[in-house]
Amino acid sequence: MILVSNPKFCLEPFEEALEEVESEFEGWEILAERHHGWEHREEVKDALSTTKIQVQVHAPLNDINIASLNPDIRKTSVDEVKKSLKMASMIDAEMVTVHPGIYSPLSRYMEDIIELSKESLIELKRSAEEYGVNLAVENLPEMWLTLCSEPENIEYLTNEVGLDFCLDIGHAYIADSLEEFLNFSPVNVHIHDNEGDKDLHLPLGEGEINLKRVLRSLKNFKGNYVIEGRNMEDLLESRDYLKRLIGD
16 A cells, blocks of 8 residues: 655644645554553544554654763663553554654764664564554665664664665665665555655655666565655655556
């Protein structure tokens, strides 16, 4: 199924965003922040009870770092992600995507920083199992602050922790690792376009990614494609483009 995601949706009251999304899409990956986060869980649950739209959840990412060198910040970050796991269970969302953490100015020079991410993910996996949801870790784009843009680090975390994998096609392309990541077995796919240097989240077909070839490589993929974009116009353009590719 084709789902949609736009971080700016969470700046709107949930019912308003839901009305906008379900008028055009069958599914939605909800960013569990602001008006769509834990503090508004009852509103989210009540609104979704009136619709048949399929939902999954993206754990909060703003000011969150599950690989932080600061133990208190790391604990708070893990606790915030746990809330999104519990909310996912409340709204019958079976899939939650989480970022593996980011570097701080100091941790950028530490080879074992990924171990902090692993410790956090082990704890989060236990919570995911408790709430009966699947937790998938997402590859990030190659930037100075991002952990796990490299296939070997994602492979390490998924194997060591026993996590599922969310493939972000655009992120993998920026990291020049798309070919390697296509050999993985994702349970969730984020799809957007770019020119290979910045995380632009362009509409599909407006960047450099050979999406037709990518989809051929994912022909056995059985999960959801989550279109990520900056506004509804771009999302609709990408949806139509993706449908044409799938049809071909």
